[in-house]
Amino acid sequence: MDRITAEKAKELFEKNDILTLGRLANERKKLLHPGSYVTFVVDRNINYTNICTCKCKFCGFYKDKQENGAYLIGQDELAKKIEETVSLGGTQILLQGGLHPDLDIRYYEELLGFIKRNFDIWVHGFSPPEIDHIAKLSSLSIEETFARLKAAGLDSMPGGGAELLVDTERSRISPNKIDSERWLDIMRKAHLAGLKTSATMMFKKSDSVDNILEHFSKIRDLQDETGGFTAFIPWPLQPDNTELDEEHSTAVDYLKVLAMSRIFLDNVKNIQVSWV
Incomplete structure (x- = not known):
């Protein structure tokens, strides 16, 4: 099965034939995973803070520092969440949070050190916008930031903050977030530092096929350059309680994007579903 071009992918996408998309996606999957099985990891998403200076328009999560409901997780609560995860057979935590204005790299080193001293668990943590924020607050390069976080116990990195890697759209929905080139460069540097990562895409009902294919x-x-992505995870925008006036994507919209992800990303071994 040859690599698909963007032009051919657009033609397939616009035909709106979900059965053909599904068949082609399954053919691609069989080349990468010949067996008839899927895998999963038992883990938990832990958001260490909802205080965030980025204030993306699609986000219903963030709070200002003094706002009612704002939090920064303490060690006791963190330990309780990890203990619950381990008791259910969990082997990994996804550790992410907002861009807190006061937390430099020392906080994250202490956080990782606490986890690794007390638990035998994989830490999949800190998206590219968080890495950028930590580096700037700490007056460090991205390379130095990764070196210190790895030494403290970071095992791999999630692909959050990608949204859509099209800057005209990013400037509309997340004007304070790093641009697409910065996101990609931080991922490149993570891979060069020996960290495997996932990649993500948040898509909307209104997104054009061209923008999705650019992403x-x-x-x-x-991935051709570094080989560092272990999985790709597309998910639809959840527009409720956000500043965006967007329709909900349908199940068919999701399946089309999921299938095209598998067809197009022939060099990313795994397509993952979002569990949040």
Whole structure:
């Protein structure tokens, strides 16, 4: 099965034939995973803070520092969440949070050290916007930031903050977030530092096929370069309680994007579903 071009992918996408998309996605899957099985990891998403200076328009999560409901997780609560995860057979935590204005790298080193001293668990943590924020607050390069976080216990990195890697759209929905080139460069540096990562895409009902395929192309190109992505996770925007006036994507919309992800990203071994 040859690599698909963006032009051919657009033609397939716009035909709206979900059965053909599904068949082609399954063919691609069989080339990468010949067995008839899927895998899963028992883990838990732990958000260490909801205080965030980024204030993305699609986010219903963030709070200002003094706002009612704002929090920064303490060690006791963190330990309780991890203990519950381990008791259920969990082997990993996804550790992410907002861009807190006061937390430099020392906080994250202490956080990781506490986890690793007390638990035998894989830490999949800190998306590219968080890495960028930590580096700037700490007056460190991205390379120095990764070196210190790895030494403290970071095992791998999630692909959050990608949203859509098209800057005209990013400037509309998340004007304070790093741009697409910065996101990709931080991923490149993570891979060069020996950290495996996932990649993500948040898509909307209103997104054009061209924009979705531009996102796919940027992920595929970087994977050709580094080979550092272990999985790709697309998910639809949840527009309720956000500043965006967007329709909900349908189940068919999701299945089309999921299938095209598998067809297009021939060099990313796993397509993952979002569990949040």
